[in-house]
Amino acid sequence: MDGDVAVGVKRGSDELLSGSHYNSPNSSVTSNGSDSKKLRVEENPPSRVIHIRKLPNEVSETEVIALGLPFGKVTNILMLKGKNQAFLEMGTEEAAITMVNYYTTVTPQVRNVPVFIQYSNHKELKTDSALNQRAQAVLQAVSAVQDGSSPNSESGGSESVLPAPSPVLRIIIDNMFYPVTLDVLQQIFSKFGTVMKIITFTKNNQFQALLQYSEPVNAQQAKLSLDGQNIYNSCCTLRIDYSKLVNLNVKYNNDKSRDYTRPELPAGDGQDSSMNKDSTSLLGVYGDVQRVKILFNKKDSALIQLSDGNQAQLAMSHLNGQKMYGKIIRVTLSKHQTVQLPRDGLDDQGLTKDFANSPLHRFKKPGSKNFQNIFPPSATMHLSNIPEDVTEEDLRLLFSNAGGTVKAFKFFQDRKMALLQMATVEEAIQALIDLHNYDMGGGHRLRVSFSKSTI
Structure with missing residues (x-):
């Protein structure tokens, strides 16, 4: 029997996917694939010890613990593998x-097999650690993760319960008979923690998503509980793994992407007011931007002051006539020698910014190698400072989500650098603006520049 988890899922007393909008045409909101065999909970009084029966053969301790993780701290476990049973003690x-209460409306599944859950007549578990050593080791590792610490490396715990490597999950939807929206994903996964960002896309004719939690432990709990489960009856199966990315780059709030921490983001019509800000990042490829002033009566124009006249001349020669957001960029030298900051107490509506102390300056160090790698915008970009465990697929996905098509990719021999080619120069310009200095985790900030090479 398939494991249907989302239809009829409850958070407190509110159904997450209530209403017929999220249900398949042949199911009701509380249907979970076992209408004719409702879960029977025996009338034991409530206890923090849960008795689990009908477990599949060779079930792991981690899989049993995962049943309880979403609801609170698991403090003890006793496995009776010969009887296909287990006892789980909650905090x-x-x-x-x-x-x-949750599992009376949604049949619990382990390895796609329905299991039976009821209160135990025991009020606590007293286990012999010598006989239950492996289960206790796994529980110790899980408890360490729940507490936000590292598990004891000598505990012998399963690798699957070590701290999650990333707060970002990669989700693939198999057997997708019905549409899966951003809102459906947000409602399902928010049970395990605060969902910050979601990006959806189609790759190899499969619907996929990247979902970012506020904490890695939330991603771990969601993966343990939802991997292999179905959203709707017998379809839309969730395949979940950790992403190498630790932070998602969401530009627009629309039906394909959402940043729940930034409701002010545009829908992505390509004509939003961020064009001037993006132009300032772009000029930073050719010089260190000191100050920027957007013109009050002409918001599509700005004065941008670089460190010296040579940098200004270089930026003009390389960027004048390039295209961004479908518009041609016009860059000329100004008659003004400096951009004046507003006088103290004068509100200029945030139109003037001082970037003198920006950490993104490329040419701050005298003799920097960056001076030797200044090229006109091109479809091919040079990437550096890439973490060891980041793969070609991770980088292709990151740059595709910046809004474009990755045409070619090539790692350098040490894999700390790479060449990546977008479909057009305009796409490469936007990708550089979005992803230069991108946080790749572990103290690695991605460095992006235009390249004269081809792949």
Whole structure:
């Protein structure tokens, strides 16, 4: 029997996917693929010890613990593998009650096999650590993750319960008979923590998504609980893994991407007011931007002051006539020698910015190699400062989500640098603006510049 998790999922007493909009035409909102065999909970009084029966053969401790993780801290576990049973002790009786109530409406699944959950007549578990050593080791590792610390490396715990490498999950939807929207994903995954960002896309004719939590432990709990489960009856199966990316770059709030921490983001019509800001990043490829002033009566124009006249001349020669957001950029030398900052107490509506101390300056160090790698905008970009575990697929995905098509990719021998080619120069310009200095995790900030090479 398939594991249907989203239809009828509850958060407290509110159904996450209530209403017929999210249900398949042949299912009701509380249907979970077992209408004729409703889960029977025996009438034991509430206890923080949960009795789980009908477990599949060779089930792991991690899979059993995952049943309880979304509802609170798991404090003890006893595996009875010969009887296909287990006892799970929750940290509080309230957590156990929430867990049992949840699984009365959604049949719990382990390896796509329905299992039976009820309160135990035991009020706590007293386990012999010598006989239950492996289960206790796994629980210790999980508890360390829940507490935000690192598990004991000598505990012998399963690798699958080590701290999540990233707060970002990569989700593939298999057997997709019905549409899966951003809102559906947000409602399903928010049960396990705060969902910050989601990006959806289609690759190899498969619907996929990247979803970022506020904390890696939330991603771990979601993966343990939802991987292999179905959104709707017998279809839309979730395949979940960790992404190498630790932070998603969301530019627009629309039906394909969403940053829940920035509701002010535009829908992405390509004509938003960020063009001037992006132009300032772009000029930073050819010089260190000191100050910027957007003209009050002409918001599509700005004065941009670089460190010296040579940098200004270089920026003009390379950028004048290039295209961004479908518009031609016009760059000329100004009669003004400096951009004046507003007088103290004068509100200029944020039109003037001082970037003198920006950490993004490329040419601050005398004799920097960056001086030797200044080229006109091109479809091919040079990437550097790439973490060791980041793959070609990760980088292709990152740059595709910046709004374009990756045509070619090539790692350098040490894999710390690479060449990446977009379909057009305009796409490369936008990708550079979005992803230069991008946080790749572990203290690595991606460095992006235009290249004279071809792939």
